[in-house]
Amino acid sequence: MNYDRIKEKLEILADAAKYDVSCSSSGGNRKNKDKGLGNSSASGICHTYTEDGRCVSLLKILLTNFCIYDCAYCVTRKSNDIKRAAFTVEEVVDLTINFYRRNYIEGLFLSSGIFKDADYTMERLVRVAKKLRLEHNFNGYIHLKTIPGASDELMREAGLYADRLSVNLEIPTESGLKLLAPDKNHQQMIEPMGFVKNEIVVYKEEKKKFKSTPKFAPAGQSTQLIVGATKETDFQIIKVADHFYTNFNLKRVYYSGYVPVSNDFRLPALGTEVPMVRENRLYQADWLMRFYGFKADEIVDRNQPFLDLEVDPKLGWALRNIHQFPVNIQYDSLEMILRVPGIGVKSAYKIVQARRFQKLTLEHIKKMGVATNRAKYFISVSHSNQHLQYLDSLHLKKVILNETKSKFEKQFSAQLSLLNDSSFIR
Template sequence: MNEQVIQKLKILTESAKYDVSCSSSGTVRRNTKGGVGNTVGGWGICHSFSEDGRCISLLKVMLTNYCIYDCAYCINRISNDIPRATLSVSELVELTMEFYRRNYIEGLFLSSGVVRNPDYTMERLVRVAKDLREVHRFNGYIHLKSIPGASRELVAEAGRYADRLSVNLEIPTEENLKRLAPEKDHQSVYLPMQYIQQGVLESAEERRRYRRAPRFAPAGQSTQMIVGATSETDKDILKVSSSLYGNSTMKRVYYSGYVAVNTYDKRLPALKQPPLVRENRLYQADWLLRYYQFKVDELVDDGHPDLDLEVDPKLAWALRHPECFPVNVNTADYEMLLRVPGIGVKSAKFIVLSRRFSRIGFYELKKMGVVMKKAKYFITCNELPEKTIQELGAAAIRRLLLPKSPKKDDGQLSFNFTFD
């Protein structure tokens, strides 16, 4: 690698850091004779850890940070005076292969600014994936960012080479998207999402008939929404997420706390720091929607349009519905156990399986991974003597479970030293 390519790489990796939707692939791509690499265990996470403890990383980079759009929230908008760079297809392919051979990475997450038009940019992204797969026989993980407005043919070709495709929704509502990004609309985002869904479903049908039929984006698709840049409530955001999960190929919706990179633009809020707590609560609520059988209206409603920032969404729901508790862990059904704060999916399954053989008590619950600090106020079992939410009340339990703020100890001696 020469100095010019390294300088380009520094600029383009810095420009790519605001895209958070680089995720695990959920697919297994084994090595082939004469090929390079594989996707082991279905993981391809950017600087994260797999289930067996391995640290896995992706080369997260943009093909170019030039862009014809002027989106208010984007660091790469055309009106910004920032260092710009563009990697050629061959340069990026060589970088990926060199990094893989040196064991720096296990895959590629590739996005790009829009140059000329969406199809021109998408075609260059596809060429990178195609050269890696067909010329270099690369079997590692590839995540391509599909360009909004790209044609169906290019999205279909991308799905033949990439493990996962994603199209960023960015702003949840059309009205606010038009205000901050006048050149974009939701239609240009939802169409590629539909193309990806159709490609995955058609590929699955072909593989039922022909065992060795090629797979189309085997890890499905993901998307990202910015949190805090516009006036949408958590209810608005979760409604959009819930409808997206109705698409059978949508694997993850990512939430990115708004980072004030363009403070001069008056259309944007003046935030001193990203709303990280709100972002975390949205991820927790998203988890409840996908794995705990909650509905959006149960977590947020017209009376509570935003998630509670002090406690997690599951605990907040339990405190608002004391009439549902306490739950007897020895008789309650699986669905109700999932709604108990401190009981997760694995713990609930363990409880249902174990109580067929003996009655469950405090010690058994703890061994199953139940967080008793929370759960003890919402359950009853053999020998649990604690008072429940019915005796203590929701307000008292909330105070007990809120993190304690450090108090100043007035009883300690203090010394003042003066140094000349």
């Protein structure tokens, strides 16, 4: 093996993969057996954070950065003058095994540019996973980025060897995609997502009848939306995410702020990166839909199509719906307690359980993990709330921002000022 050449390929293809953020492994449960390598149920995979806050790692690379498409927003587009490279199937397998043995990684996230055609590329991605599973008895986490247009047979085989499959929707709207990637359309991406959804259901039903039925993509599927390459509003982005959660049972939708990679007139100018705070607010809104019972239209709407970058979406909703507060933590429903700013899912359940045995105070719920410096304005522990008697929404927002402004918000205050002045947000 030419180690210098492998190292060069790794530098090129690992760097090209950094723009794909949809690589969380939450949901994997592949156990080690027959003295194999790895165990995806014991810990998560990749350089990201799982639902319980653990930071985990994976080998995250492209099989190749050659591509037949010329998407304006993509660094690997065919017209871009960059250094190209491609791994062989054996090289990816060897890298994964060697990195795992050295405890560098806990699994593999493998994507690729498209060379020749979809089936040609997808077949090689599947061969990597198949060799790891069957020849090396690798039981660590594998996430394959599927190729739109690949055959159903290859998609089915991918799901039998990978823990999670994903296909990037890329631009949230069809019009935006046509503008920046005229060779692509959303239907090409939606079809494999529908196939994976149906196969997961079929294999789960078969598993109920026959224990020997293999798992199919046990960690589900995900997708990624690029934010800021085109002029979609947060309302449009959140509605797209909600549609795919509802109709395709996605595990995750990831939001990636556009990083300028060219001076193409169709794209935002170089040096005008999407503020990370906007990306963060979209993730917070996503969390509200998935775990707090919020509907997409409650978080943003056509009259207010952008998330408030000064406050998180939950606080924003509470300030717009001040008439629904205060929430009495002694009597009100779990659904309303979940809507109180500063109260998380675990804390809400603790409150509902604990109030059966005693009358709760502010000190009690603080010990349960509630951020009382924020929640105190929206709850009552008896039958009244003095704060809401004297403060309207505007003044309450100012009070809360002054009292609870985090380091994160301070860090991006300069970016917020610039963003509010830009024509894009207006």
